[in-house]
Amino acid sequence: MALRRLSTRKRRTKVEHVGFSSLPEQVHRKSLKKGFEFTLLVVGDTGLGKSTLVNSLFMTDLYSERILDEVTEKISKTISITTRTAELEEKGVKLKLTVVDTPGFGDSLNTDESWKKISEYIDQQFYSYYLHESSYGIERKRLQDTRIHCCLYFLPPYVRGLRPIDIETMKCLQSRVNIVPVIGKADALTKKELETLKNNILNDIDKYDIKIYEFPVCDSDDDEDFKKLDNEIKNAIPFGIIGSNTVMEVGGKRIRGRAYPWGIIDIESDCCDFAKLRTFLCSSHMQDLKDLTHDIHYENYRTDFLKSQNNSLCEQISDQAYKPRENKLRIDETDKLLQQKDNELKKLQELIVKMKQNLNTKNEILFVEKNFAVEENSKSEEILPVILPPEAIPSKPPQVLRTFGKSTFTIANANCAIINRALNKNSKSSDFCLPSKNNTINYNFKPQSTNFQNLNNYQTSSTAI
Ligand SMILES: Nc1nc2c(ncn2[C@@H]2O[C@H](COP(=O)(O)OP(=O)(O)O)[C@@H](O)[C@H]2O)c(=O)[nH]1
Ligand SMILES: [Mg+2]
CATH class of the missing domain: 3.40.50.300 (P-loop containing nucleotide triphosphate hydrolases)
Structure with missing residues (x-):
């Protein structure tokens, strides 16, 4: 190998003109x-x-x-x-x-x-x-x-x-x-x-x-x-x-x-x-x-x-590498904050649901009050509005049968009824009643009711509820 290399070198030195002598030029x-x-x-x-x-x-x-x-x-x-x-x-x-x-x-x-x-x-x-x-x-x-x-x-x-x-x-x-x-x-x-x-x-x-x-x-x-x-x-x-x-x-x-x-x-x-x-x-x-x-x-x-x-x-790299604890803490803190926000959101959602429910009830009450409110002039302490929830609407329109002078009234053709009683101007009480037989609800109220005018109104608008 060495011999061959030597011979190559020898051959090269023998060449008279290759051209690189013009490099300086x-x-x-x-x-x-x-x-x-x-x-x-x-x-x-x-x-x-x-x-x-x-x-x-x-x-x-x-x-x-x-x-x-x-x-x-x-x-x-x-x-x-x-x-x-x-x-x-x-x-x-x-x-x-x-x-x-x-x-x-x-x-x-x-x-x-x-x-x-x-x-x-x-x-x-x-x-x-x-x-x-x-x-x-x-x-x-x-x-x-x-x-x-x-x-x-x-x-x-x-x-x-x-x-x-x-x-x-x-x-x-x-x-x-x-x-x-x-x-x-x-x-x-x-x-x-x-x-x-x-x-x-x-x-x-x-x-x-x-x-x-x-x-x-x-x-x-x-x-x-x-x-x-x-x-x-x-x-x-x-x-x-x-x-x-x-x-x-x-x-x-x-x-x-x-x-x-x-x-x-x-x-x-x-x-x-x-x-x-x-x-x-x-x-x-x-x-x-x-x-x-x-x-x-x-x-x-x-x-x-x-x-x-x-x-x-x-x-920069070592900063990242030598601060894993610090970084972990930072991540933990962020997680905590996210969790907290999640909980708050959940609570808010629950609140909204509750408020919606309340609102529904209030709407119902408002509807009852609107339809069965005691007449302006009436000084009566007690009103007896009756409202049927939508699922309780019977095939035939409900019919309120009343007996003057008695502390009872009867609703026929009703699956159920909410009886709202106004005890006075600021407080009310509601009773939810299911029919006893033949879709008839018998309700005893005390003291005696004086105004049944609104029940008539109810009968006309009950199907729209
Ligand atoms: N005696 C003397 N005066 C010189 C010489 N070279 C420059 N000056 C003069 O020195 C003054 C300042 O020269 P200048 O080249 O502007 O100096 P610079 O501020 O360093 O650039 C000029 O009046 C020149 O004519 C020097 O070799 N001998
Ligand atoms: Mg100068």
Whole structure:
């Protein structure tokens, strides 16, 4: 098996042209077509030359309109985030450059949380990239990379090392972005002073365990010139920068320079690290900055984000799992309440049935009262209404036979009868009578009845009951 594999490999190495040697060309062509994206974040005090540097680095005018804040505004001002994008093209290569600026950084009297907004902004870009990356179809094709690839952290030339605000901000940003420290307005320092400040800053970075951009280790087979350049750039950190957007002619040569009373400085010369920074950002390390952003910072963010999502999910699950007793109690309580409501409903239904029955009886009574009521003028204490329930209606209409002067009356043709007696105006009594024989009910009432008028009425309406 091993022999066969060896022979296959041998055979493959013998093939002279397969076609994959054109891969770099394909990548090159595709990249040219697509263009490159790079997002730079500049952080630092107002007036340190951030905008000037960005303009001079990319030979563009990103900050044409410059609005200066009043002193009073500055005191209360909080940090804001602004983005500017320029589509640049150089020898057919397109670069979409986005510069994220942080005007107001360090301006306010309370600089405690200046870094907070910046770190939030960086995380937001990671999150939106994550959302696009996790989407499907056309959405995924439109994936926009607004993640910050590099942060130029500006330090003033008049300090002795890192200030508390610098330490705090850098420590907060170090895990999110590639930090590259820069000393702005380096023309305010002599060569010696600049060297001392650089050393102090590097010592502080070491002392406070701040992680700045780490240069990749050169391979042994790397180009010697590249190794030299890489070394020079690495040793220049933190870059001492002099910025200028003014192009002037000196000795027939056009330069970007600053004119002083004592002479002119070409910012691209060795007098500062502007050229090195430009090489670092625009040519030698741009891709490494992007790779680190994607492979380290973004991956760290994504892992943390997924972990936090996972944790909250686990918490929810464990919440459910560890509260069975509580849940059972809750269910028991609900059951109890339902049971209670059921009982109440039953009682109500019973009550309704009773009320209906009462109502029927009352209706009957009302009917009797209506039909057999004692005449208005009659002062009699006793009335003797007779009512037959519907089931008691005999085939022949009932007939009330009465005997004047006797305390009895007889109903013929009746299956049964309800004899209502009004004892007085407020109380009544009812007797239910069944016929003794031949459907005849004999009823003895006391005291004697005086009004039989209604019984006549009854006889006429009995069939309608
Ligand atoms: N002396 C000196 N002045 C500079 C330098 N860079 C910019 N400036 C000037 O400093 C002022 C503020 O620059 P600006 O780029 O707006 O600073 P920002 O607030 O940090 O963006 C402007 O007048 C610039 O011309 C520099 O390297 N040296
Ligand atoms: Mg500015």
